[in-house]
Amino acid sequence: MAASPRLKVYTADGEYIGACRYASDAGALVSLYGEGATIRDGHGVKKVVWTEGTDGNAGDSYDAVADHIHRALGVERTASARDLGGSR
Numbered sequence: 001m002a003a004s005p006r007l008k009v010y011t012a013d014g015e016y017i018g019a020c021r022y023a024s025d026a027g028a029l030v031s032l033y034g035e036g037a038t039i040r041d042g043h044g045v046k047k048v049v050w051t052e053g054t055d056g057n058a059g060d061s062y063d064a065v066a067d068h069i070h071r072a073l074g075v076e077r078t079a080s081a082r083d084l085g086g087s088r
Helices: 023-033 062-073
Strands: 007-010 016-020 038-041 048-051
Touching (some): 023 038, 038 062, 048 062
């Protein structure tokens, strides 16, 4: 069985929306929920790697969101590292 995607998207109110394997996909999703929505490394509140409106506007560049998340996680962003893989 495959592991759950690592990145979790939440609304500003803390409602869990879904999981994404790719940081750019998480950026697209968080942009739909607007200011205060977050992307987390797993479900933990202390593991926020992007906050919409604070870290930027994800809708401006999903690649910039992915770069930011990869830096926050200490993962080099290469073609093979696009997929952040399993759960946290």
